[in-house]
Amino acid sequence: MGDxxxxxxxxxxxxxxxxxxHGKKNLKAMDLTKAMIEKFGGDNCDKxxxxxxxxxxxxxxxxxxxxxxxxxxxLPPT
Amino acid sequence: MAEPKKKRxxxxxxxxxxxxxxxxxxxxxxxxxxxxxxxxxxxxxxxESGDKLYSVRAATPRLAATDTIRLFAQIADEFCDGFLxxxxxxxxxxxxxxEKKVEPCIAKLKKEGYPVGGMGNSITNIVHTQGWVHCHSxxxxxxxxxxxxxxxxxxxxxxxxxxxxxRIAFACCLNMCGAVHCSDIAxxxxxxxxxxxxxxxxxxxxxxxxxxxxxxxGAVRTATVDGKPSVEIVEEQCMFCANCFTVCPSIKLNNxxxxxxxxxxxxxxxxxxxxxxSKLAIPYIPNEPPRWPTVVKSVKNIVEVYAKNARKFExxxxxxxxxxxxxxFELTEIPFTKYHIDDFTHAGxxxxxxxxxxxxDVRE
Amino acid sequence: MAAKLRExxxxxxxxxxxxxxxxxxxxxxxxxxxxxxxxxxxxxxxxVLERSYKxxxxxxxxxxxxxxxxxxxxVIGRYNDLPEEFPNVAHFHTIRVNQPSGWFYTSDILRKxxxxxxxxxxxxxxxxxxxxxxxxxxxxxxxxxxxxxxLTALGFDLGGSGSAVRTPSCCCGMARCEWACYDTMxxxxxxxxxxxxxxxxxxxxxxxxxxxxxxPNDCVASIARADMSIIGTWRxxxxxxxxxxxxxxxxxxxxxxxxxxxxTKCMSWDGKKLSIDxxxxxxxxxxxxxxxxxxxxxxxxxxxxxxxSKAPIIGGALLSSVIVPxxxxxxxxxxxxxxxxxxxxxxxxxxxxxxRVGEFIQRIGMGNFLEQIGLEPRPEMVINPRSNPYIFxxxxxx
Numbered sequence: 158m159g160d161x162x163x164x165x166x167x168x169x170x171x172x173x174x175x176x177x178x179h180g181k182k183n184l185k186a187m188d189l190t191k192a193m194i195e196k197f198g199g200d201n202c203d204k205x206x207x208x209x210x211x212x213x214x215x216x217x218x219x220x221x222x223x224x225x226x227x228x229x230x231x232l233p234p235t
Numbered sequence: 236m237a238e239p240k241k242k243r244x245x246x247x248x249x250x251x252x253x254x255x256x257x258x259x260x261x262x263x264x265x266x267x268x269x270x271x272x273x274x275x276x277x278x279x280x281x282x283e284s285g286d287k288l289y290s291v292r293a294a295t296p297r298l299a300a301t302d303t304i305r306l307f308a309q310i311a312d313e314f315c316d317g318f319l320x321x322x323x324x325x326x327x328x329x330x331x332x333x334e335k336k337v338e339p340c341i342a343k344l345k346k347e348g349y350p351v352g353g354m355g356n357s358i359t360n361i362v363h364t365q366g367w368v369h370c371h372s373x374x375x376x377x378x379x380x381x382x383x384x385x386x387x388x389x390x391x392x393x394x395x396x397x398x399x400x401x402r403i404a405f406a407c408c409l410n411m412c413g414a415v416h417c418s419d420i421a422x423x424x425x426x427x428x429x430x431x432x433x434x435x436x437x438x439x440x441x442x443x444x445x446x447x448x449x450x451x452x453g454a455v456r457t458a459t460v461d462g463k464p465s466v467e468i469v470e471e472q473c474m475f476c477a478n479c480f481t482v483c484p485s486i487k488l489n490n491x492x493x494x495x496x497x498x499x500x501x502x503x504x505x506x507x508x509x510x511x512x513s514k515l516a517i518p519y520i521p522n523e524p525p526r527w528p529t530v531v532k533s534v535k536n537i538v539e540v541y542a543k544n545a546r547k548f549e550x551x552x553x554x555x556x557x558x559x560x561x562x563x564f565e566l567t568e569i570p571f572t573k574y575h576i577d578d579f580t581h582a583g584x585x586x587x588x589x590x591x592x593x594x595x596d597v598r599e
Numbered sequence: 600m601a602a603k604l605r606e607x608x609x610x611x612x613x614x615x616x617x618x619x620x621x622x623x624x625x626x627x628x629x630x631x632x633x634x635x636x637x638x639x640x641x642x643x644x645x646x647v648l649e650r651s652y653k654x655x656x657x658x659x660x661x662x663x664x665x666x667x668x669x670x671x672x673x674v675i676g677r678y679n680d681l682p683e684e685f686p687n688v689a690h691f692h693t694i695r696v697n698q699p700s701g702w703f704y705t706s707d708i709l710r711k712x713x714x715x716x717x718x719x720x721x722x723x724x725x726x727x728x729x730x731x732x733x734x735x736x737x738x739x740x741x742x743x744x745x746x747x748x749x750l751t752a753l754g755f756d757l758g759g760s761g762s763a764v765r766t767p768s769c770c771c772g773m774a775r776c777e778w779a780c781y782d783t784m785x786x787x788x789x790x791x792x793x794x795x796x797x798x799x800x801x802x803x804x805x806x807x808x809x810x811x812x813x814x815p816n817d818c819v820a821s822i823a824r825a826d827m828s829i830i831g832t833w834r835x836x837x838x839x840x841x842x843x844x845x846x847x848x849x850x851x852x853x854x855x856x857x858x859x860x861x862x863t864k865c866m867s868w869d870g871k872k873l874s875i876d877x878x879x880x881x882x883x884x885x886x887x888x889x890x891x892x893x894x895x896x897x898x899x900x901x902x903x904x905x906x907x908s909k910a911p912i913i914g915g916a917l918l919s920s921v922i923v924p925x926x927x928x929x930x931x932x933x934x935x936x937x938x939x940x941x942x943x944x945x946x947x948x949x950x951x952x953x954x955r956v957g958e959f960i961q962r963i964g965m966g967n968f969l970e971q972i973g974l975e976p977r978p979e980m981v982i983n984p985r986s987n988p989y990i991f992x993x994x995x996x997x
Binding site for chain 2: 610612613617618619620621622624625627628644648654655657658659660661669670677691697698699700701706709710716723724727729731737752768771773774776777782784788791792795799815816817819821822824855856861862881882884885888889892895910913914915918952953
C-alpha cells in the first residue's frame with residue numbers, strides 16, 4: 158500500500174462524505190467509521206483512527222453534532 | 236475589548252464527591268452499623284464508632300429557583316455546617332450531627348413551605364418529567380399533576396401509616412424520561428389520536444427512511460404528496476408511541492385530546508418479590524387543568540383501597556398478586572376494558588392459560 | 600427592575616395547597632431583580648405555561664444543532680412555537696450539568712452554581728433531572744459557551760445526552776448506608792471520568808446508561824433504568840446479632856413479619872435463636888430491611904451485573920437481566936470497563952439506529968451476544984431454559 162493513512166486523511170475523506178450526503182442522509186459516527194474502514198482497508202484504518210478523525214472534524218468546526226432522535230455528524234448551519 | 240484567549244477546558248467530568256462530604260461521613264465511610272427512622276422525615280444513622288448522623292428529608296418541587304437553592308444553602312449553614320444532599324426522588328436532605336438542631340431545622344423547613352417526611356411506609360416525592368413546562372412531546376403537564384396529586388396525598392407524605400412504602404412516578408409521554416414502568420402507581424401521559432404530517436416542512440426537516448423505520452408497527456409509509464417526497468400514516472396501525480415525532484418534528488402528535496393513563500403494581504426492589512412492571516389500571520383520563528380532579532380522585536381511590544386491604548409490608552403489586560386482578564378491579568371499582576388486554580409483542584404471555592382463578596370473582 | 604408578572608389565573612391555582620409549588624418557583628425567578636434577562640425569560644415561561652393550561656397542549660419544539668463546541672451532548676435544544684408572543688423563551692435550551700456522585704453538596708458550591716446560572720440563564724433548575732444531572736432550564740443559544748466556560752472554571756462539566764453514555768448515577772452507598780455492598784460513589788465517579796469521551800461525543804446507536812445501586816433494594820431503580828445495572832449483593836452468610844433479634848421479637852411478630860415473608864422460606868425462629876439457611880437465601884433484603892439493627896448483608900460483598908433495561912420506546916419496556924452473577928467491585932474496575940467496551944464495540948457496529956442494548960440482545964440472541972463479548976452462559980442468567988425446540992445449532996459443530 159502507498160502512504161500511511163493519517164488522521165487528517167481520514168478526516169478529509171469523512172468531510173467529503175458528510176458533504177456528499179448533506180440534505181440526503183444524516184450520518185452517524187459509526188456510518189462514517191464503517192465507510193472509512195472500507196475505503197482505506199482495515200489494515201490502514203481502524204475504529205480508533207476514525208474516532209480521532211471525527212474529533213478533528215468537530216473540534217475544528219468543519220462538522221458539528223446534530224440531534225434528531227439520535228446523534229448525527231453534519232455540516233454546521235450556514 | 237478583546238480578552239486574551241483562555242484555554243478551553245473540556246472533559247474534566249464532575250468535581251469529586253469527596254469535596255462535598257461532611258467530616259462525619261468521611262470518618263465513617265463504609266462503617267455505618269444501622270439506621271432508624273426516628274420520626275417521619277428523620278433518619279438516624281449510627282456508625283460502628285458510635286457517631287450519629289441525622290438526615291432531615293424535605294420535599295422539593297424538583298423545579299427549583301436559584302433563590303430556593305440559596306435558601307437551602309442558608310438552612311444547611313445554619314443547622315449542618317453547610318452539608319446537604321439530594322435524593323433520587325427530588326427530596327433534599329440536611330445532614331445534621333447535633334441532635335438538638337433536628338427540630339429547629341424541621342421547623343425552619345416547614346415555615347419556608349418545604350414539608351418534612353417521605354420516609355418508611357409513606358408516599359414520598361413523585362419522580363417526574365418536564366411536561367408542558369419544557370417538553371416537546373408532553374401529552375400532559377407533569378409538575379402540575381404532581382402538585383395536585385401530592386396536595387391530596389399530603390397526609391401520607393408526613394406519616395408512615397401505609398402497609399409499605401408506596402412509590403408514585405410520573406412521565407408525560409411514552410418516552411418515559413421518568414422510567415415510571417416499575418412504580419406502585421405510575422401516571423403516564425398518552426396521545427390517543429394519530430399524528431398529523433406537515434408535508435411542507437417534512438422534506439427539509441426529516442430523513443424519510445429513518446422516519447419510516449422509526450415506527451414499531453410499520454404505520455409510517457413513504458408517500459408522494461403534491462409531487463414532493465413525504466410520508467403517510469396508516470392510522471389503524473398507529474399505537475400513538477410518538478417515536479416518529481421524535482425523529483421527525485414534522486409529524487405532530489400533540490393534540491388537545493391527549494390525556495393520562497394510570498398503572499399500578501410495579502416495584503424495583505427485590506424485597507420479598509422480584510422487581511415487577513406496573514400494569515394498566517386506567518387507560519385514559521382527559522387532561523383537566525389546572526387541578527386534574529379525575530386523576531387526583533383516581534389515585535387517591537387506589538391508595539385508599541390498597542391502604543385498607545393490603546397486609547403489613549405488602550407493596551401494591553404484592554397485594555394485587557395475592558388477591559388477584561379481578562378482585563383489584565372489583566375493590567377499586569375501576570372498569571376492566573379491552574384496552575387492559577395486551578396486544579403488542581408477547582401479548583399472549585399475560586393471557587390466563589389455566590382455570591386457576593377464583594370463580595367467586597366472576598360477577599354478572 | 601423586574602417587569603410586571605404576566606397574568607396567569609389558571610396556573611395560579613397551583614399556588615394553593617400544602618405541597619411545594621413549582622409555579623411559585625418560576626415566579627421567584629420571574630421576580631428576581633438581580634437577574635433582569637433571566638427574569639424576563641421566566642416571566643415568558645409563565646405565559647407559555649398558562650397558554651398550555653388553557654389549550655391543553657404543549658408549545659415546545661425539539662432537536663437541531665445546538666451545543667457547546669466539540670461536544671455532541673449535554674445540551675438539549677428547545678424552542679418555543681410562539682416566539683413572537685413569547686420572545687424571551689424563543690430558544691430556551693436545557694443544560695445538563697454532571698452532578699457529583701451521590702448528590703452531596705456544600706452550601707458554598709451550590710451558591711457558586713447559582714451564581715453562574717443567575718448570570719447566564721433563567722434561574723430555573725431541576726434538582727435533579729431523571730438521569731441524575733443538575734439541570735439548568737432555559738439557556739439562550741448565545742449563552743451556552745459562556746455558561747460552559749464558567750462551569751468548567753468551577754470544576755463542573757456537562758452530562759450526557761443523545762446517542763452516548765449518559766451521566767452515570769448512584770445511591771449514596773457507603774457514604775451513609777450500612778447495606779452498601781460496594782462503593783457505589785467511587786465506581787460512579789471513576790466510570791464517569793474514564794468515559795468522558797463516550798459521554799460527550801455520541802458514537803452509539805442510542806443512549807447507554809449506567810446506574811449503581813449498593814444493594815438489592817435498588818434505590819436508584821437501576822434494574823429498570825440502566826443499560827448496565829450494577830447492583831450490590833453478597834455471597835456469604837447474613838450477619839446476625841442474636842441479641843438484637845430478640846429485641847425485635849418484642850416489637851415485631853417475627854413469624855408473620857419476617858420468617859413467613861422470606862421468599863425461599865430459608866429462616867426459622869425457635870423463640871431464642873434465628874437460623875438462616877444461607878445457601879437458599881436469594882438476597883431479597885426483606886429480613887434485613889425489617890430488622891436493620893439485627894441483620895446485615897454478609898462480608899463477602901460485590902455486585903451482580905445486569906444488562907438491558909429501558910422504557911417502552913421502541914420495542915417495549917425491559918428490565919435488566921443477569922450477565923455476571925457475582926463480581927468483586929474493586930478499583931481500578933478494569934473488568935467492568937472491559938465488559939462495557941466489549942458491549943459497545945459489538946453494539947455500535949451491529950446495532951440499529953435507536954436500538955438499545957436490551958433490544959439488540961433480544962434481536963441477535965443472548966447466546967450469540969455472550970459468545971461475541973466472550974462470556975460463558977450461566978444458569979443464573981435465565982429463569983428457566985428454553986421451552987421451545989427451535990434451536991439455531993452451530994453449523995461448525997461436530
